Amino acid sequence: MPESPEVEALARFLAAEASGREIRDVDVLEFRAIKTRSRPPEGLAGRTITGASRHGKHVELALDDGSLVVSLGRHGWMRWLDPQADAPADHTAAPDDAPPALATFGLSGDRTLEVTDAGDWVSLGLHVVGDPAEVPAISKLGPDPADAEFTRDDFARALGRRRKQVKAILQEQESLAGIGNAYSDEILHLAKVAPVTHASALDEAAADRLFDATVSTVRGAIAAREGTPIHLLKAEKVAAMRVHGRTGDACPVCGDTILDLTFSGASAQYCPTCQNGGRPL
CATH class of the missing domain: 1.10.8.50 (Helicase, Ruva Protein; domain 3)
Structure with a gap:
């Protein structure tokens, strides 16, 4: 299960690598992952990613209009595909035994962000929201021990x-x-x-x-x-x-x-x- 240290590292990576990139296309492969049916992720094409942050075990991709929140659930994660990177194979292409992608986001600069789930049932959720507090699990979060203000x-x-x-x-x-x-x-x-x-x-x-x-x-x-x-x-x-x-x-x-x-x-x-x-x- 992803927990705050690894999710924080993921959010910081996305803040550094995805910020400023336009979402060129969206392909949802597993529709059970969509949690905001009236605002499907496909509607994000043309939006620009402006940052990324963590809320508990959730990742928020801030956009120029609203946010995409990825609730990682029990077995969810993300894959960053960069065909120009000098990196191991599982960073530039998905290996044969990699968890299946539930959705892919084609980004400007020839990058692809995939959301994956390695479980036998879909635990990952995609939320398109105006504010991350609209996600029920985020609105209910208690204080975070990672925060400097935690007492x-x-x-x-x-x-x-x-x-x-x-x-x-x-x-x-x-x-x-x-x-x-x-x-x-x-x-x-x-x-x-x-x-x-x-x-x-x-x-x-x-x-x-x-x-x-x-x-x-x-x-x-x-x-x-x-x-x-x-x-x-x-x-x-x-x-x-x-x-x-x-x-x-x-x-x-x-x-x-x-x-x-x-x-x-x-x-x-x-x-x-x-x-x-x-x-x-």
Whole structure:
């Protein structure tokens, strides 16, 4: 699932590479991706891209009139095709095993932007709007730990004294924007908090560790992805994980074996010693 560090890198790439380019043609290959049926993406031909930004896990392409918002969903991403680039093949043309394109945008300067989805069902959405706040999921977003204005008070309000597992709260976009399954595992490991712990059970010290881990993990990952080609972002994210996706490996902190936990329809990877006093959950 795309999360804020990689989506931020994608938005910055598009801001640098797509700004100033005219949308010459639009081809929607999967009509289920269109979320604003009265304003289909095909109507964007002739518009000019003026910038790009991130809203949680959504990318906004600002236009000279309105915006195209791409909700990446669970398996969505974008591909930038530049036939003049001296770059790996998957940056200049889609390889045979690449995720299918749901829509393509031909841009001035002989560039093509494709939106893709690697899932078995379409999770990516395309919204043509006058303002990104018209997208319901964006209008409901909670505060973003990547923002310089994000405070301990914002975090405390997100947690509250809720009888809800902190891993679920970290991923709840209405509470905290941009975090998904992978980075929530990394945050909880750094904070030494078990994923099944309820927010109401956190003492002040644990809540402080969780706040510090959230901010440092998200902002550190954004800094680490700066300048990474967008076709390499997923691989860099996977390589940087300490516990997520590392079931059976040794914890890099204490050496205990990282375990997998499935609960309430979700999964987590965690270290028993670092996060639960040495006891498997």
